[in-house]
Structure formats: structure tokens, C-alpha cells
Amino acid sequence: MSLHFSVLASGSTGNAVFVEADGQSFLVDAGLSGKQMEGLFQQIGKSVSDLSGILVTHEHSDHIKGIGVLARKYKLPVYANQKTWNAMDRLIGEVAVDQKFTFDMETVKTFGSLDIESFGVSHDAVEPMFYTFHHGDKKLVVITDTGYVSDRMKGTIENADYYVFESNHDVQMLRMGRYPWNIKRRILSDVGHVSNEDAAIAMGEVAGDRTKGFYLAHLSTDNNMKDLARMSVSQTLQDRGIIVGEQFSLYDTDPKIPTPLVAI
Numbered sequence: 249m250s251l252h253f254s255v256l257a258s259g260s261t262g263n264a265v266f267v268e269a270d271g272q273s274f275l276v277d278a279g280l281s282g283k284q285m286e287g288l289f290q291q292i293g294k295s296v297s298d299l300s301g302i303l304v305t306h307e308h309s310d311h312i313k314g315i316g317v318l319a320r321k322y323k324l325p326v327y328a329n330q331k332t333w334n335a336m337d338r339l340i341g342e343v344a345v346d347q348k349f350t351f352d353m354e355t356v357k358t359f360g361s362l363d364i365e366s367f368g369v370s371h372d373a374v375e376p377m378f379y380t381f382h383h384g385d386k387k388l389v390v391i392t393d394t395g396y397v398s399d400r401m402k403g404t405i406e407n408a409d410y411y412v413f414e415s416n417h418d419v420q421m422l423r424m425g426r427y428p429w430n431i432k433r434r435i436l437s438d439v440g441h442v443s444n445e446d447a448a449i450a451m452g453e454v455a456g457d458r459t460k461g462f463y464l465a466h467l468s469t470d471n472n473m474k475d476l477a478r479m480s481v482s483q484t485l486q487d488r489g490i491i492v493g494e495q496f497s498l499y500d501t502d503p504k505i506p507t508p509l510v511a512i
């Protein structure tokens with residue numbers, strides 16, 4: 249009775265998280281090309297054809313790029329809320345009507361012994377939402393692409409075993425960097441992305457006695473680095489009395505290399 253997962257790829261070049269329990273397996277997003285997605289599956293010893301479906305978070309291309317190809321080639325069911333379907337329909341090409349499913353925000357769908365719960369986030373897409381997986385007493389949360397972590401989100405995601413958690417940018421690097429001001433303002437806004445420090449503050453608040461780790465996800469290529477993210481998250485947590493390695497661990501994710509398949 250265990251829940252397995254791997255962050256297949258994470259970052260602005262494409263996002264995908266693999267989750268499996270009790271013979272049911274899902275992808276949260278497929279933001280790389282079909283070919284790249286197949287390569288990532290190979291690296292964790294899994295096959296796209298065994299998937300039960302793809303869960304879509306929002307219509308940005310780094311989350312949907314491979315969905316059309318994979319859905320057509322492997323006849324996979326695709327789940328998204330109605331507004332997201334409307335926004336991404338023309339972007340992913342033809343998907344058969346009987347493969348299109350609606351997954352409303354703030355609802356739960358049950359697949360065998362796996363419950364999947366959707367929750368809304370604050371991001372500049374039509375109706376962005378992420379997912380919590382419940383299997384027995386195990387809980388896994390995937391949350392990237394949000395401008396901030398609201399109290400409502402915190403209530404939904406608290407005390408999970410593991411988190412795939414956005415730690416997008418270092419504020420200083422972003423401010424000093426080469427992005428035009430309107431892009432900087434978008435990233436820093438309430439509907440953009442979470443900084444290393446803000447991520448750490450939220451982590452400290454949602455972590456509970458069962459929490460074992462956070463996978464730092466969706467790192468900006470231009471405005472962050474793995475070491476910097478880990479250091480800055482650890483430091484901010486330490487300032488709040490939380491020692492990384494004692495209460496819970498931090499893990500890297502990569503734009504191209506899957507994290508090892510972990511059993512919760």
C-alpha cells in the first residue's frame with residue numbers, strides 16, 4: 249500500500265510529475281514534447297502506455313506541451329477544469345471527446361484506493377489548480393506556479409508526507425537580472441511565482457509531524473540556482489527555528505533529469 253512518485257522534469261522548460269498507487273498512475277502535467285516525455289518515463293523504468301490519465305494544472309505551455317501528442321498516441325484520458333479546457337483546447341490539437349474529462353476545482357476524484365483532490369492557486373492562468381494525492385494515510389502535494397500561498401491553500405495542503413513545492417526565484421537575482429520590468433513585475437506579483445524565501449516561509453507553516461521532505465520545484469533558469477535555492481530556503485527555515493535535515497529534508501528537481509522514484 250504505498251504511493252510512489254517522481255518529479256520527471258521541473259522548470260520553465262517543462263513540468264511533469266509522475267504519481268502511482270495501487271495500479272493507478274497519473275501525470276500531473278506533460279510540459280515537454282511527447283518524445284522528451286517518453287525519454288523521462290524510460291529513465292524511471294515506467295511506460296507512458298500504463299498511465300491512467302493526465303491531470304492538467306493550467307494552460308501555460310510549460311505544462312501542456314506534450315499533452316496532445318501523448319493523449320493521441322496512447323489514448324490517455326485527460327483531466328482539467330472547464331475553463332482550462334476552453335483555454336488549452338486549441339493549443340493541444342485534436343483530442344477525442346471520450347478522452348476529455350472535467351476535473352472541477354476544489355473537488356475530489358477517486359481512482360481505486362487513490363483520492364485526488366484539486367485546489368486553486370493564484371497564478372495568471374484562467375483557472376489554475378494543483379493536486380493533493382491521498383492514499384490510505386499517505387499524502388503527497390504538488391504545488392508550483394502560484395504567486396503566493398494563501399491561508400486557504402495552507403489549510404488544504406498542511407502536514408503532507410512529501411511536497412513538490414515551487415521555489416521559483418531569488419528576489420535579488422530577479423531584480424538585478426536582464427528581464428524587462430513588466431516580466432519582473434509579473435513574476436513578483438500575487439499571480440506570478442513564489443520566491444525562495446516566501447516558499448520557505450510557507451513550508452515552515454504547512455509542514456507537520458508527518459512531513460518528510462520538500463522537492464524544490466519550478467526553479468527559474470535565469471533567476472535561481474539549485475544551491476542558492478536550497479541555501480536560502482534552509483536559512484529562512486532556520487530563522488524560524490526549523491532545522492533542515494532534522495524536521496524534514498529538501499530535495500532538488502531538475503529540468504531534464506527525473507528524481508528517483510520514491511515510495512511513501
Ligand SMILES: [Zn+2]
Binds near residue numbers: 371
Ligand atoms: Zn504557469
Ligand SMILES: [Zn+2]
Binds near residue numbers: 263308311466
Ligand atoms: Zn509553469
